[in-house]
Amino acid sequence: MTDSQPHSGAGTSRRRLLLGGAAAGVGMAAGVGADRLALAATSPAQPDPVTAEATPDTTGLNGAQTVPFHGRHQAGIATPIAAYAAYVALDLHDDVDRDGLRRLMRILTDDARRLSAGQAALADTEPELAEVTAGLTVTFGFGPGFVTRAGGPMPSWLAPLPAFEIDALDPAWSDGDLLMIVSADDQVTVAHAVRMLMKDSRSFTTPRWRQDGFRRAYGSEVSGTTMRNLFGQVDGTTNPEPGTADFDSVVWSDDGWLAGGTSLALRRIRMNLDTWDEVDPTGRSFSVGRRISDGAPLTGNKEGDLPDFDAKTPAGRTVISPVSHIARSRPEQPHEVIFRRGYNYDLPPDGDGVSESGLIFASFQADVTRQFLPIQQRLADADLLNTWTTPIGSAVFAIPPGCDEGGYIGQTLLG
Amino acid sequence: MNVVTPVMRFAMGGLVAVTLAACSTDSTPAETSATPTQTSQAADAAHSETAAHAVTVTDAWVKTTEEGMTAAFGELVNSTDEAVVLVSASTPASGMVELHETSMDDAGGMSMSEKEGGFTIESGDSLVLEPGGNHIMLMDVTTPILAGDTVALTLTFEDGTTLDIEAAAKDFAGANEEYVEDEDSMDMDHSSDGSDDHSGHDH
Numbered sequence: 192m193t194d195s196q197p198h199s200g201a202g203t204s205r206r207r208l209l210l211g212g213a214a215a216g217v218g219m220a221a222g223v224g225a226d227r228l229a230l231a232a233t234s235p236a237q238p239d240p241v242t243a244e245a246t247p248d249t250t251g252l253n254g255a256q257t258v259p260f261h262g263r264h265q266a267g268i269a270t271p272i273a274a275y276a277a278y279v280a281l282d283l284h285d286d287v288d289r290d291g292l293r294r295l296m297r298i299l300t301d302d303a304r305r306l307s308a309g310q311a312a313l314a315d316t317e318p319e320l321a322e323v324t325a326g327l328t329v330t331f332g333f334g335p336g337f338v339t340r341a342g343g344p345m346p347s348w349l350a351p352l353p354a355f356e357i358d359a360l361d362p363a364w365s366d367g368d369l370l371m372i373v374s375a376d377d378q379v380t381v382a383h384a385v386r387m388l389m390k391d392s393r394s395f396t397t398p399r400w401r402q403d404g405f406r407r408a409y410g411s412e413v414s415g416t417t418m419r420n421l422f423g424q425v426d427g428t429t430n431p432e433p434g435t436a437d438f439d440s441v442v443w444s445d446d447g448w449l450a451g452g453t454s455l456a457l458r459r460i461r462m463n464l465d466t467w468d469e470v471d472p473t474g475r476s477f478s479v480g481r482r483i484s485d486g487a488p489l490t491g492n493k494e495g496d497l498p499d500f501d502a503k504t505p506a507g508r509t510v511i512s513p514v515s516h517i518a519r520s521r522p523e524q525p526h527e528v529i530f531r532r533g534y535n536y537d538l539p540p541d542g543d544g545v546s547e548s549g550l551i552f553a554s555f556q557a558d559v560t561r562q563f564l565p566i567q568q569r570l571a572d573a574d575l576l577n578t579w580t581t582p583i584g585s586a587v588f589a590i591p592p593g594c595d596e597g598g599y600i601g602q603t604l605l606g
Numbered sequence: 607m608n609v610v611t612p613v614m615r616f617a618m619g620g621l622v623a624v625t626l627a628a629c630s631t632d633s634t635p636a637e638t639s640a641t642p643t644q645t646s647q648a649a650d651a652a653h654s655e656t657a658a659h660a661v662t663v664t665d666a667w668v669k670t671t672e673e674g675m676t677a678a679f680g681e682l683v684n685s686t687d688e689a690v691v692l693v694s695a696s697t698p699a700s701g702m703v704e705l706h707e708t709s710m711d712d713a714g715g716m717s718m719s720e721k722e723g724g725f726t727i728e729s730g731d732s733l734v735l736e737p738g739g740n741h742i743m744l745m746d747v748t749t750p751i752l753a754g755d756t757v758a759l760t761l762t763f764e765d766g767t768t769l770d771i772e773a774a775a776k777d778f779a780g781a782n783e784e785y786v787e788d789e790d791s792m793d794m795d796h797s798s799d800g801s802d803d804h805s806g807h808d809h
Contacts, residue, residue, distance in 0.1 A: 294754020301774065313667040314679075314737075314776040394670070394753050394777050 253376055253409050254323040260307035262593040263451045264443065265600065267330035267372055268532070268555055269433035271414070276374035276404045276534050277385050278457065278551060280367025280586065281396035283340055292341055293605045295395045296331070299371070300599035302387050303329035312387045325377035325409075327384060331600045332370035332455055332588030340368070341604050346449060348559035349589050352456065355571035357582060364459045364584025367399045376409040402459060402584070404534020404551040417486060417494065421535050421548045422467055422579070424479055425486025428494055431530050441528045444557045448603035451592030456529075456563045458552040459536075459584030465544040467579045478575035480515030488517065516576045519569045527565050529554040549580075559587055661690055661727070661763070666773035668699075668757045669737075669781050672750045677706070677781055678742040678759060678773050679735045684727040691764035692733065693724035699757050700744035707740050718743075724764065737781035751775045 258270045287295070302312040307327050311318030338345050351366060369392070373384045389398065406418050420426040431438040442453050467475070475483045480498065482489065488498035489510050498517055502510045511518055522528055531554055538547040556562035570577070591601050598606075666680035678697075684690050695703045707721040716738065725740060727733045735741045742759065751757060755775040762768050 291752075291754075294752060298754045298774070298776065313665055313774055314669075314778045316780065390779075391753065391777060 254325045254380075255309075256326045256376070257308060257324045258326050258328050260304045260329070260593075261595050265330045265452070265590060265593045266307065267328035267374055268442065268453060268530075268590065269438065270328055271326065272406065272532050273326050273328065273374040274376045274406050274408050275378050275381050276372060276551075277381050278402040278404070278553075279371045279373065279385060279389070280334075280399040280401070281369040281371070281392055282399045283336060283368045283396055284394075287340065287395050289341055289605065291395060292337065292601070293599075295369075295392065296601040296605060297599045298391045299329075299331065299388055300594065300601075302391055303331075303384075303600070304596075306384045306387065312391075315387060317383060317386075320379060320383035321387075323377055323380055325375040325380045327373070327375040327380050329384060329388065330370075330372040330374075330590065332372070332590045333601070333604070334366060334368045334370065334586065334588050336368035338589060338604070341601075344447060346446065346454070346589055348454060348561075348564075349587060352559075352564070352567065352585050352587060355567065355582070357571045357577050357580075358585065359461075359581050359583055360585050361583050364400055364402065366586050367588075369396060370455070370457075370586070370588045400584070402536065402551050404536050406534060418533060418535075420462070420533065420550050421464060421537065422462055422475070423483055424475070425481065425483075425494060426533055426550070427531050428481070428486055431528065437528075438530065440557075441562070442530050442555050442557060446557075449589055449591060450603070452603075453555050453557060453590045454559045454563075455586075455588045455590050456554045456556075456559050456567075457584070457586045457588070458554075458582050459549065460552050461547075461549040461581045461583045463544070463579045463581070464546040464548050470579075477512060478515060478578070480511045480517035512575065514573045514575050516570075516574050519572075519574045520566055523565065523569075527562055529556045529563050529566065531555075549583075555590070661686065661761075661769060663761070663769065663771045666759070666771050667776050668744070668751060668759075668773040669778040670751050670753050670755075670775050671744075671747050673747050676700075676744045676747055676751065677737070678744065678757070679737065679781075680771070680773065681735070682725075682727060682733040682761075684729055684731055684733075687729050689726055689728045691724045691726045692761055693764050694762045695742045695759055696762070697744060697757060697759045699749065699751055700747045702745035704743045704745060705740075706743045708738060737778070741781070753777050 258266050260266055283292075305312050306321055307324065307329060309322055309324045311321040315321060333341075333349075335345065335349050335351075338349060354360075371385070371388055371392075373381050373388065375381050375384070385401075407416070417425050417427050431441045444450060444452050444454070470478070472483050476489060480489060481487060481494075486494035488496055490499035490502045491497070498511055498521075500509060500511050500513075500518055500521070504510055513519075531552065533553060534551040536549055536551055540547045554563050592603060594600055594602055662683045662685065664681050664683070666678065668678040669676045678695070682692065692705065695705065697703060705721040705724055706718050707725075708716050708718050711717045718741075720743075721740070725733050733740065753775055757773045757775055759771050759773055760768050761771065
């Protein structure tokens with residue numbers, strides 16, 4: 192927990208506010224509430240753990256939380272970020288035509304809407320696993336191959352990103368025709384939903400890659416705390432706030448079949464923890480431009496302070512290095528803003544090191560070329576963090592808008 | 607038609623009282639899993655009769671197939687004030703359609719057979735059609751039913767009324783309808799031991 196974050200849950204949790212309706216729906220105290228950690232600390236003597244029956248706390252079981260599937264936008268973008276996510280990319284079989292895409296998306300939409308509501312999918316062989324939603328969201332994205340197969344029209348930015356010098360891309364982590372992002376605060380929920388969706392994709396697609404990511408478990412810290420990546424770095428401070436006009440203009444497209452949708456640039460960034468170990472806290476903070484300890488800019492006192500890129504040291508250098516991560520990633524034009532939803536990954540090591548870790552970097556924006564690409568290009572040209580990071584996967588997807596109860600995801604393209 | 611699935615495991619609670627209709631001369635709807643007990647039938651009879659409401663079908667789906675046999679599932683809810691009897695079903699997808707029930711044979715395996723007389727659904731009750739249980743059997747599919755297709759079904763009730771529904775086609779690994787004829791299941795012993803701890807046998 193950082194200095195800039197509240198230590199108790201006395202404040203209002205954004206997450207609870209957003210999910211208040213769901214909490215009310217299960218008959219629990221809705222909306223605003225003290226953090227459950229604080230509640231646990233003040234609750235009376237605990238009953239015998241052997242004989243006690245499980246009971247929900249006053250905010251309700253987190254497993255009962257649901258995020259609405261239907262709407263103008265797909266869930267899983269502006270909705271509160273869950274602890275776990277699986278990014279699954281599929282490639283279309285050669286014989287899948289436009290009608291096949293329509294059938295596929297109808298099935299997957301039906302699965303997603305039912306599972307998001309805590310109902311078993313049709314033909315769900317493990318319906319009991321669908322009962323715990325834990326904020327489950329399913330978000331679909333279309334790669335260039337999907338839109339081509341659908342007969343377009345193709346967004347101008349929907350193509351692999353240009354090659355960057357820093358890249359060491361592995362096709363096994365890149366591209367794909369169809370993306371499914373399944374996220375929830377419970378890994379069993381994620382596993383079941385992925386399994387159901389994969390089963391129903393099987394006659395249309397072949398699995399291409401799957402990237403599993405995690406953040407802090409729900410309840411481990413106050414909801415809304417900026418995540419730390421596995422470098423220990425506070426990561427995602429300047430994100431637009433969902434629900435604001437700023438967010439809407441950054442993220443949502445108003446273009447044709449994508450109106451109400453967005454784009455996703457997904458980068459798998461390997462983080463070399465073994466060489467990062469060699470860097471002391473001062474060097475780490477210098478590379479980022481923020482203090483590792485609390486995420487505050489080197490010119491500020493807390494995470495939320497605006498960096499002063501002109502502030503000088505007594506020796507006449509800028510306090511924040513011009514090649515630090517935050518100096519290179521800041522917008523040079525007002526439209527160079529993106530919305531990030533990052534997850535960590537941590538796999539068994541396969542080389543000489545003891546870690547195979549990194550970041551599943553997900554950037555949502557209305558236009559990849561206009562908003563994301565200039566930032567990415569600057570970071571590729573110079574960023575001290577590149578010393579320890581390597582992009583090993585890359586993909587771009589169009590994220591179609593949401594749908595109502597009678598519709599399906601992709602209908603604006605396929606209908 | 608008397609058939610056996612290779613392996614079936616599901617909760618037996620609702621099936622322990624089933625009599626094999628195909629072999630029974632005195633079976634009544636009350637002996638099927640759709641109408642658990644005579645007691646509930648008697649209770650229903652006490653209800654005052656009002657205008658009938660619709661029988662509703664939810665979660666209808668059909669297993670995909672290239673050709674031949676497959677099955678349709680879903681849940682029928684009888685919210686009318688009277689018992690209804692589902693006597694047949696039809697679909698453009700199959701020239702021949704049967705209503706099948708599943709029951710336990712002497713060996714502990716599950717037999718599937720045509721449900722003579724149809725399924726009775728008491729007022730307020732529901733009929734669950736599911737893999738391993740009662741289902742609508744499409745006997746003769748000639749045009750492939752593909753995942754994501756919508757299959758139209760017409761359900762016909764004893765009083766001649768019909769209900770048109772649409773079932774979503776889904777790939778499904780279970781409900782393997784390529785049954786093997788099993789002569790052993792044709793015997794006339796109707797007893798069941800009432801145990802609730804049966805799992806299927808592998809034939």
